[in-house]
Amino acid sequence: MRWFLLAAALLAAYASATDLAHKQQTINQLLYKSTEPIRSKFAELKELAKGWDPLSHKHHCSDGGHALEVLVHEVEQGNMLVKKHWFSLFNERHREEAVMLVDALLSCTDFNFFKGHAAYFREHMNEGEFVYALYVAVTHSDLTSGVILPPLYEVTPHLFTNSEVIQRAYTAKMTHTPAKLQMEFTGSQKNPEQRVAYFGEDIGMNSHHVHWHMDFPFWWQGHHIDRKGELFFWVHHQLTARFDAERLSNHLPVVDELYWNRPIEEGFAPHTTYRYGGEFPSRPDNKEFEDVDGIIKVRDLLETESRIREAIDHGYVTSKDGKAIYIDNDRGIDILGDVIESSMYTPNFQYYGALHNYAHIMLGRQADPKGKFSMPPGVMEHFETATRDPSFFRLHKYMDNIFKKHKDKLHPYTTNDLLYSNIEITDVSIDGELVTFFEDFEFNLINALDDTEQVEDVPVSTTVHRLNHKPFDYDIHFNAKYDAVATVRIFLCPKYDYNDIELSMDEYRWGCLEMDKFWVDAHYGENHLVRHAHESTVTIPDRTPFEDLIKQADEAVANDSDFPHQNYRSCGHPARLLLPKGNTKGMEFLLFVAITSGDDAALSRPTVGEHGGAHGYCGVRGEIYPDKRPMGYPLDRHIPDDRLFDVGNVHVSTVKVYHKKH
Numbered sequence: 001m002r003w004f005l006l007a008a009a010l011l012a013a014y015a016s017a018t019d020l021a022h023k024q025q026t027i028n029q030l031l032y033k034s035t036e037p038i039r040s041k042f043a044e045l046k047e048l049a050k051g052w053d054p055l056s057h058k059h060h061c062s063d064g065g066h067a068l069e070v071l072v073h074e075v076e077q078g079n080m081l082v083k084k085h086w087f088s089l090f091n092e093r094h095r096e097e098a099v100m101l102v103d104a105l106l107s108c109t110d111f112n113f114f115k116g117h118a119a120y121f122r123e124h125m126n127e128g129e130f131v132y133a134l135y136v137a138v139t140h141s142d143l144t145s146g147v148i149l150p151p152l153y154e155v156t157p158h159l160f161t162n163s164e165v166i167q168r169a170y171t172a173k174m175t176h177t178p179a180k181l182q183m184e185f186t187g188s189q190k191n192p193e194q195r196v197a198y199f200g201e202d203i204g205m206n207s208h209h210v211h212w213h214m215d216f217p218f219w220w221q222g223h224h225i226d227r228k229g230e231l232f233f234w235v236h237h238q239l240t241a242r243f244d245a246e247r248l249s250n251h252l253p254v255v256d257e258l259y260w261n262r263p264i265e266e267g268f269a270p271h272t273t274y275r276y277g278g279e280f281p282s283r284p285d286n287k288e289f290e291d292v293d294g295i296i297k298v299r300d301l302l303e304t305e306s307r308i309r310e311a312i313d314h315g316y317v318t319s320k321d322g323k324a325i326y327i328d329n330d331r332g333i334d335i336l337g338d339v340i341e342s343s344m345y346t347p348n349f350q351y352y353g354a355l356h357n358y359a360h361i362m363l364g365r366q367a368d369p370k371g372k373f374s375m376p377p378g379v380m381e382h383f384e385t386a387t388r389d390p391s392f393f394r395l396h397k398y399m400d401n402i403f404k405k406h407k408d409k410l411h412p413y414t415t416n417d418l419l420y421s422n423i424e425i426t427d428v429s430i431d432g433e434l435v436t437f438f439e440d441f442e443f444n445l446i447n448a449l450d451d452t453e454q455v456e457d458v459p460v461s462t463t464v465h466r467l468n469h470k471p472f473d474y475d476i477h478f479n480a481k482y483d484a485v486a487t488v489r490i491f492l493c494p495k496y497d498y499n500d501i502e503l504s505m506d507e508y509r510w511g512c513l514e515m516d517k518f519w520v521d522a523h524y525g526e527n528h529l530v531r532h533a534h535e536s537t538v539t540i541p542d543r544t545p546f547e548d549l550i551k552q553a554d555e556a557v558a559n560d561s562d563f564p565h566q567n568y569r570s571c572g573h574p575a576r577l578l579l580p581k582g583n584t585k586g587m588e589f590l591l592f593v594a595i596t597s598g599d600d601a602a603l604s605r606p607t608v609g610e611h612g613g614a615h616g617y618c619g620v621r622g623e624i625y626p627d628k629r630p631m632g633y634p635l636d637r638h639i640p641d642d643r644l645f646d647v648g649n650v651h652v653s654t655v656k657v658y659h660k661k662h
Contacts, residue, residue: 021556087128204574229337281367424648485598538616540572572614582657
């Protein structure tokens, strides 16, 4: 009887340690001051880190402990990147080491062993590699479903904050003076690009970009992610289109593409520093591209581009075994995305290379291409910092134009392709004005500052201007001939170019911003649909501050209560950046609404739950992409005649976006 009671007690303790509150608390503690040893106040984790023997728990790994053995061997042999050193995912060896830990954590069949391995390797690996690997593992492991990852800009603040602010934060720490510091955007009014720095340097948008690449890592193999290549195209196409909309809002022309045989006109001074490794390198204006010693030559990128364009012209890519894979179809964009990135899904890496990844390295190394000064990588070699550099958008406009070449080659949609005869839209309007404004946003810098347990923390934070918009709703009236599920697609499109010339549908379609996509139950007769902007399936709300996550998890554990379930997705465009800035007079855009058949839905019960949110840009975790249609449909193909869209289920109207002082 005593044995039974003891077993029951142990089972209860085990169960409580693996509920969501305990899991959240564990991840919080692992990421708290990640550049320092685990704090004594986290006694269990600290003991695990000291006494854990990873290889004695191989039987709790789905691969029999293979990934664990590889990682332990590299650690014990001293082959790993040292601590207190910068980490870059674009460095092949750094990436290999981080992925070793990802594989080891994802092989765990029980959270307690996930926790033990994480605690152990936190103390035995480079800090940057550990943080990256833990974020990816939590994102993809079923064991951590529901865990909310703290905002990266509060875990690794150096990658999101100007070096001037970091220096002042250290001064506050050393003088033990609480501080709330104002962060300014890089550059000055002498640089026209300063007008749109609020977009490229927005910490929410930076966070979305890095988390997208964690959800869809280019190095991923052995696991299928549905339409990964197409999602690579779509999310970067949308980033570029949104950047163009911001430029038009600020009286700038849309961004021009990059050319490998021409100078990079715009220089860039990041004003950002590594935690370890010094300042991020700057690039002067009109910099001619140079080969990066030992990594990539300019002519290699030109040759890679030529081979990809040739494949588009021929209508097929050649696999590594010499077979033709035809791409003049809906699936072609997915294959091209895998080729251009290139991900491990590419059918022929040896021939088509990795245009996107090597282009990031090429741009990131132009300050020291020969390695003469042993400078660390530039901002383009980190997904957290890449969008700060205007050349990021020039690079992605360059790749976006390659994707457009393929899309323009496909047969245009016919009226029958566009028509959904069940639905006739009678009116679309916006409830309220579309108004944007700037506001101050505060985030914590405590994890940016080195200290010891003997020194009490002092509150240090920074505030930054960021774009937001007032709440608004879409008011849609339509008639249905019969009851059915329908797909609602909403886009916001530029109406005029930089010279105030009105654009045709074929000219504006490539610059359209996806605002929302969702499914509704249409009923026979008149229907009135009100859709709130905050419900958008391409955006996520502000991330929960790290301090709040710590408090919520600790209280839930202490009170033996449930951790509050929230939107735990980190991938998604910031909801407050759903609208472009517009201007004070009211900038005209076209509101494009199409209602198509519910047969477009790829998942069951499409009108329930929105599939976890943000699926427009980030898909659905562990599921196929919820929309069978090509991303961007029905505006993704060449439109030879605007009259093709004269169908009852499509409605286009003019709206104005105002920018006002808050």
